[in-house]
Amino acid sequence: MSTQSLLQSKEDEDLNNKHKHLIATIPRGNGWNIQHLYNYNGFWLAPVIIKSNLFLHTSFKSKPTDIYLASFMKSGTTWLKALMFSIINRDRYTFSDHYLLHHNPQSAFPFLDICDPVTNSEFSRPRLFSTHFPHTLLPPCITSCKLVYVCRDPKDVLVSKWHFLNKHRSENVPPLSLHEAFELFCEGVSHYGPVWEHVLSYWKASLESPEKILFLKYEEMMKQPAVEVRKLAAFMVKPFTDEEEEEGLVEKIVKLCSFENLRNLEVNKKGAEQFSTVVKVENHEFFRKGEIGDWKNYLSVEMKERIDGIMNDKLNGSGLVLGSSS
Numbered sequence: 138m139s140t141q142s143l144l145q146s147k148e149d150e151d152l153n154n155k156h157k158h159l160i161a162t163i164p165r166g167n168g169w170n171i172q173h174l175y176n177y178n179g180f181w182l183a184p185v186i187i188k189s190n191l192f193l194h195t196s197f198k199s200k201p202t203d204i205y206l207a208s209f210m211k212s213g214t215t216w217l218k219a220l221m222f223s224i225i226n227r228d229r230y231t232f233s234d235h236y237l238l239h240h241n242p243q244s245a246f247p248f249l250d251i252c253d254p255v256t257n258s259e260f261s262r263p264r265l266f267s268t269h270f271p272h273t274l275l276p277p278c279i280t281s282c283k284l285v286y287v288c289r290d291p292k293d294v295l296v297s298k299w300h301f302l303n304k305h306r307s308e309n310v311p312p313l314s315l316h317e318a319f320e321l322f323c324e325g326v327s328h329y330g331p332v333w334e335h336v337l338s339y340w341k342a343s344l345e346s347p348e349k350i351l352f353l354k355y356e357e358m359m360k361q362p363a364v365e366v367r368k369l370a371a372f373m374v375k376p377f378t379d380e381e382e383e384e385g386l387v388e389k390i391v392k393l394c395s396f397e398n399l400r401n402l403e404v405n406k407k408g409a410e411q412f413s414t415v416v417k418v419e420n421h422e423f424f425r426k427g428e429i430g431d432w433k434n435y436l437s438v439e440m441k442e443r444i445d446g447i448m449n450d451k452l453n454g455s456g457l458v459l460g461s462s463s
């Protein structure tokens with residue numbers, strides 16, 4: 138065995154031991170679709186995700202030009218991936234034969250939390266990566282890069298997440314009722330939760346370093362997609378030129394990445410995305426309703442008031458308002 142491989146296997150062993158020790162000692166709670174979530178430095182994470190986080194801190198090498206997309210689960214990741222990828226790679230594809238016409242946006246750039254992040258990482262220049270980790274759990278090599286964060290009304294996030302996770306349950310884990318999911322969500326116990334801590338971690342960082350973090354809201358993107366697309370392009374240091382504006386490139390990108398367009402593509406009706414050896418998601422699952430306010434079909438007035446009350450309380454004084462009340 139070469140010295141290099143010996144060092145590598147020693148690193149792997151250390152990481153596995155550290156992970157085992159953590160899982161045995163940190164608090165655990167209801168796992169929604171898996172046995173348990175674990176509270177790692179204030180956030181509820183699946184064991185495999187904690188392992189990826191350890192890996193990120195010990196072994197991941199960023200490049201200063203990398204751009205990261207961060208989000209709480211079900212806040213608009215797929216949409217942002219499509220938009221960021223199309224903006225960055227706009228010289229590489231025509232709209233009649235675009236990568237996104239044949240591939241799900243999730244495949245457009247690697248997901249740090251579960252995949253081997255280096256696979257496929259040279260696909261875009263600059264490299265694009267996505268994560269659901271809160272800002273406080275990212276290694277400095279990532280927080281020193283440019284980062285786009287998208288947030289969404291937590292009530293819509295809850296409903297979207299509940300639908301999604303119930304379809305992806307481990308063996309022997311019974312379905313979670315909406316009522317149970319709601320209670321856990323309000324207690325902060327959900328994958329990557331508490332949602333308020335997640336959002337605040339990026340909000341505070343964006344106030345400190347606006348040139349490093351672009352903070353977006355799903356609802357504002359729905360209302361004015363072209364405005365947000367221009368913001369994204371400028372932030373990623375690839376602003377649209379006058380010629381591109383004249384030829385309607387912004388509108389073309391908005392249309393290509395729209396919910397209706399992506400959802401109706403053959404690849405997103407039939408294909409599937411393999412995130413790891415065990416996690417496979419049918420592409421159509423990333424396109425459920427794509428609406429603002431679907432929570433109204435699921436949550437009672439009392440439930441709405443409870444979530445809004447918790448969010449107002451937790452975000453109080455931060456200057457951030459989420460969802461319909463913004």
Ligand code: PAP
Nearest residue numbers: 210211212213214215216297395396424425426427
């Ligand atoms: P992820 O956390 O698994 O990556 P993510 O893409 O963040 O999922 O969120 C999925 C939500 O975004 C779905 O919301 P819903 O369940 O309320 O419908 C999905 O429909 C919505 N979505 C996906 N693509 C788009 C899009 N192009 N425009 C608007 N919403 C979208």
